[in-house]
Amino acid sequence: MTAMERTPGGSEEQSQGRPAWAGRRGGATPGSPADDYDRVAEAAAAVVIKRYSSSFGLATRLLAEPVRTHVRNVYAMVRVADEVVDAPRPDGTRAHQARVLDALEADVHAAMATGHSANLVVHAFGRSARACGIDRSLVDPFFASMRTDLFRVEHDAESFARYVYGSAEVVGLMCLRAFLADEPGGHATYDRLAPGARRLGAAFQKVNFLRDLAADDGQLGRHYFPGLDPARLDDRARDLILADIEADLDAAAEAIRQLPAGCRSAVALAHGLFAELCARLSATPAERIRTERVRVPGPAKARVVARTLVRGTR
Numbered sequence: 001m002t003a004m005e006r007t008p009g010g011s012e013e014q015s016q017g018r019p020a021w022a023g024r025r026g027g028a029t030p031g032s033p034a035d036d037y038d039r040v041a042e043a044a045a046a047v048v049i050k051r052y053s054s055s056f057g058l059a060t061r062l063l064a065e066p067v068r069t070h071v072r073n074v075y076a077m078v079r080v081a082d083e084v085v086d087a088p089r090p091d092g093t094r095a096h097q098a099r100v101l102d103a104l105e106a107d108v109h110a111a112m113a114t115g116h117s118a119n120l121v122v123h124a125f126g127r128s129a130r131a132c133g134i135d136r137s138l139v140d141p142f143f144a145s146m147r148t149d150l151f152r153v154e155h156d157a158e159s160f161a162r163y164v165y166g167s168a169e170v171v172g173l174m175c176l177r178a179f180l181a182d183e184p185g186g187h188a189t190y191d192r193l194a195p196g197a198r199r200l201g202a203a204f205q206k207v208n209f210l211r212d213l214a215a216d217d218g219q220l221g222r223h224y225f226p227g228l229d230p231a232r233l234d235d236r237a238r239d240l241i242l243a244d245i246e247a248d249l250d251a252a253a254e255a256i257r258q259l260p261a262g263c264r265s266a267v268a269l270a271h272g273l274f275a276e277l278c279a280r281l282s283a284t285p286a287e288r289i290r291t292e293r294v295r296v297p298g299p300a301k302a303r304v305v306a307r308t309l310v311r312g313t314r
Contacts, residue, residue, distance in 0.1 A: 001082060001086060001149065001167065001205075001208060001209075001212070001216070001222075002078045002079065002081075002082045002146075002167050002168065002171060002205075003167060003168030003171055003172075003201050003202075003204035003205035003208060037123070038123075038124075038127065040120060041120040041121070041123040041124040041127070042069055042072075042073065042124050044076070044120035044121055044124065045069075045072045045073045045075070045076035045077075045120075045121055045124040045125070046072055046076075048072075048075065048076035048079050048080065048121060049072050049075050049076060049079075052079050053075070053079075054301075055270065055273040055274070055277075055296070055301070056075065056270060058269065058273070058301065058305065059266045059267070059269040059270040059273070060072060060075075060266060061266075062265045062266035062269060062308075063262065063263050063266045064262035064263065066131070066181075066182070067178050067179055067181075067262060067263050069128070070128040070131065070132055070178035070181070071175055071178050072124075073121075073124040073125045073127070073128040074125060074128060074134070074171065074174045074175060074178065076121045076124060076125065077108065077121055077122060077124075077125035078142065078171055080104065080121050080122075081101065081104055081105075081142070081143065081146045082146065084097055084100050084101045084104060084146070085097060085101065085146050085147075085149040085150055086149070086220065094150055094151070097150055098147070098150055101143065101146060101147060101150070104119075104122070104143075105139075105143040107119055107122045108122055108125065108126070108139060108143075109136065109139070110126075111123060111125065111126025111127075111129070112126050112129045112130065112134070112135070112136070112139070114126070115127055115130050128178065129174075131181060132174075132177040132178045132181040133177050133181065134174050134177050134178075138170040138173050138174050138177075139170075141165060141166035141170050142166050142167065142170050142171065143166075144166050145162070145163050145165075145166030145167035146166075146167065148163055148166075149220075149222070153221050153222050153223060154222075154223045155223070155224055155225075155226050156226050156227075157226045160224065160225070160226050163224070164201075164202050164205050164206070165198070165202075167205060168201040168202055168204060168205035169197075169198040169199075169201040169202055170201070171201050172197035172198055172200050172201030172202075172204075173194060173197050173198065173201075175197065176190060176193060176194060176197040177190065179259055179260060179263045179267075180193075180260070183260055189258075192258070193255045193258060193259070195251070195255070196251060196252045196254060196255020196256070196258075197252075197255060199248040199249075199251040199252045199255075200248070200249070200252035200255070200256075200267070200270075200271065202248050203245050203248035203249045203252060203274060204270075204274055206241065206244065206245045206248070207245055207274050207277055207278060207281070209224045209225060210225075210238070210241055210242070210245075210281055210289065211277060211281060211289075211293060211294050212293060213230045213233065213289055213290060214230070214289070214290060214291050214292065214293065215293065216230070217230040217231070225241065230290060231290060233286045233289060233290050234286045235285065235286045237286065238281070238282070238286045238289060239282070242278055242281060242282050245278055246278060249271060249274070249275055249278070252271060253271060256268050256271060265308055265309065268308050268311070269304065269305060269308040272304045272307065272308050273296060273301060273304050276296050276300060276301075276304050277294065277295075277296050280294050280295075280296060281294050
């Protein structure tokens with residue numbers, strides 16, 4: 001399970017226009033068949049975020065181009081991998097899932113090397129990876145964590161930390177690469193902000209684990225939090241988990257303030273939406289969390305959006 005929200009039926013729009021940045025960094029000649037293929041690949045990535053995310057999809061609307069398209073492309077690739085392990089075919093087997101995941105990883109590696117793939121989502125990701133400097137040091141740990149979901153159902157402290165790094169923290173680092181790709185001094189800024197990006201990714205993942213506790217246990221048979229039996233979650237355990245998440249969010253907030261202006265509001269919005277979810281989880285009895293999926297309703301999301309936009313104008 002990746003850190004990004006799993007919410008079928010989200011509200012992200014699909015862009016039909018050609019981004020102004022297209023064609024740069026070795027892209028295809030505008031109007032050529034290769035350019036048309038690139039456009040279709042980007043549209044396919046936009047469909048993925050529209051289908052699977054509401055909060056994250058909402059936040060990406062505030063990103064300037066080319067960052068918006070790059071982040072959508074990253075999201076689409078990690079979501080496809082997540083679906084391989086979390087949504088097996090009814091007549092499939094664990095071994096088949098592993099083979100599909102292996103093939104996807106190999107295709108991603110090839111697309112990163114060549115900028116081309118017959119898989120539209122992988123093609124879009126490969127182009128963004130090459131443009132933003134996303135390399136295998138980030139991609140390989142991600143696939144390692146996805147592979148873990150196929151054979152490990154419980155975690156100790158060490159495996160939990162490794163899983164969260166690969167499934168979530170590296171996704172935050174991929175997005176940070178996209179945020180800084182065209183910024184002067186991007187490498188130095190990346191090194192400075194990377195710890196905050198990792199903490200934000202970790203917070204999102206841990207919130208997802210708590211919010212989806214019932215589904216992960218009942219449908220997938222997975223227990224992510226070390227030493228915690230989901231059926232025995234109590235208010236004290238809930239509060240300890242949330243305190244850890246809030247520490248991650250606080251650390252990430254400092255890094256968000258240092259991001260480029262074109263992406264600061266979008267990341268602040270994502271941060272705010274997950275902080276709101278934390279608050280709602282804190283107010284929800286543990287016995288309900290054990291059986292229900294806590295959500296942030298539309299009006300509450302609208303308030304977070306308005307608050308973020310107002311702060312961004314100051």
